[in-house]
Amino acid sequence: MNPILLTGMHGTVAPAVAAELQKRGAAVVAWDRRRVPPERPEEARAFLDSVQPSAVVHCAMGDPGWAAWLAQACARQDRPFLFTGSASVYGKHQTGPFTPDQVPEPDDDYGRYKLDCERRVREANPGARIVRLGWQIALRPGGNQMVDFLCRRHAERGHIHASTAWFPACSFLHDTARVLVDVLERFEPGTYLLDGNPGMDFFQIVTALDRAMRAGWTIHATDDFRFNNLMRDDRLPRAALSLG
């Protein structure tokens, strides 16, 4: 079986996806941008030809053109392509829980960038799978995820302000990886919303994480930030937060 190609392996999500794929017996190859810059099409093409991936999971940030190019290469070869989108495509003026039929209206550069990537991927490859993710959680500091943010915030300020009026889309990284691989392996093409939050507000989440990790954080409840970007998608298994 040819390997599955992953981009963004220096990031947070891709290594978890790689671990899940390997657990299921798949071989994985990382796209090393230092060795093969995506903006050099000939080198990129030669690299893809040498790997002959059986599927591509595109987790890296970077040029939307790269995402579209990869998506198109997979379409030509009839290989599955999965792109990790973001709940940030929904603007603050929109209120969740969002469902797949709702049209995102991003209100910041990151959200607009992610939506642009989605559009370019869909145009290049109608068979692509796009999965919008919420904020990732791992029960340790490090990486681009909620607990790392909370640890740094507490170290800087000696406390954490957590709004009871904020309902963030989020999921544990290992649950996210499991669902992404499920979608890659056996779900129809389309755009999916992956959110494990059963309806907890940010204060409840931070309190539960503090308990689970025995972190000893000082947490103040506020209601200054009001936002609900929960997502619901009945096609996906609920990657429950299970924070207890």
Ligand SMILES: NC(=O)c1ccc[n+]([C@@H]2O[C@H](COP(=O)([O-])OP(=O)(O)OC[C@H]3O[C@@H](n4cnc5c(N)ncnc54)[C@H](OP(=O)(O)O)[C@@H]3O)[C@@H](O)[C@H]2O)c1
């Ligand atoms: N982490 C979250 O909470 C979260 C939430 C929602 C959505 N997502 C989405 O999930 C995907 C992965 O997220 P992540 O948290 O793993 O991201 P990350 O930690 O920020 O890493 C993204 C990776 O993309 C690559 N990259 C960064 N800048 C780049 C550039 N200018 N051009 C090309 N590649 C670049 C790098 O990997 P290499 O050096 O290996 O190429 C980097 O490690 C992203 O698409 C993100 O939008 C993440």
